[in-house]
Amino acid sequence: RNTNAALILAGLPTIRSIHVPTVLSELAYAAVSEVNGYQRVTVGAFPTRRVQAHVASDLVHLLGDLLENALAVSPRSGGAWIRGERPASAGINAPATVKVGGSGAAVSGAALEDLNDMLAGRADHIMTGPGVGLVVTREIARRHSLTVQFRQLVSGGLVATVGLPDALFEPTRQGDSASSREDDPISSMQATSPDLRTQTRVEADGACTL
Numbered sequence: 001r002n003t004n005a006a007l008i009l010a011g012l013p014t015i016r017s018i019h020v021p022t023v024l025s026e027l028a029y030a031a032v033s034e035v036n037g038y039q040r041v042t043v044g045a046f047p048t049r050r051v052q053a054h055v056a057s058d059l060v061h062l063l064g065d066l067l068e069n070a071l072a073v074s075p076r077s078g079g080a081w082i083r084g085e086r087p088a089s090a091g092i093n094a095p096a097t098v099k100v101g102g103s104g105a106a107v108s109g110a111a112l113e114d115l116n117d118m119l120a121g122r123a124d125h126i127m128t129g130p131g132v133g134l135v136v137t138r139e140i141a142r143r144h145s146l147t148v149q150f151r152q153l154v155s156g157g158l159v160a161t162v163g164l165p166d167a168l169f170e171p172t173r174q175g176d177s178a179s180s181r182e183d184d185p186i187s188s189m190q191a192t193s194p195d196l197r198t199q200t201r202v203e204a205d206g207a208c209t210l
Helices: 002-009 024-034 053-073 109-119 135-144
Strands: 041-043 080-085 096-102 147-152 158-164
Touching: 024 041, 024 053, 024 080, 024 096, 053 080, 053 096, 053 135, 053 158, 109 135, 109 147, 135 147
Parallel strands: 041 080
Antiparallel strands: 080 096, 096 158, 147 158
16 A cells, blocks of 8 residues: 555556456455454445446545544544445436545544645645545545545544546446445455455445434
């Protein structure tokens, strides 16, 4: 991950190679497999959308950064979660979002505003708080026209919402559902841990209620 982070900051492709369009859930599981403490991550449902190959590797890194950040600020007794969404009322090619949250303490409104300003490119960097290490996230978002925004949860902690433009996905095949559901088991990517899928709790619906 450190090598890939340096490559991203230098404007170069990562050395993690994904050569085929890959369903969003597989990329999420790949991101989980890369972080320390992956056993503390809950994976929810994802839309059945295939991300184009040219963005897939960077998206794995971005989601891994967000998960690492969520785990770092969450107590040992807590954890992090990740799930995908697509507006049910939108068309079949509606953009998807991925949400990553944790159970850390609340942050001030000013700190949250600074964090979102950094991610949106309105500030160069942030040196303290939950934004440490998210400069690479900002660069990936710039590279692929993603949006990343944090907000406070009523229950405490932060949730990051990653907006994925429709152009980053393969066209939806006829018959695919527009609603979120659990995708098929991993097929085109091998997770770091062969038992990751069974070690990580999967909840088909309502993995986390905001």
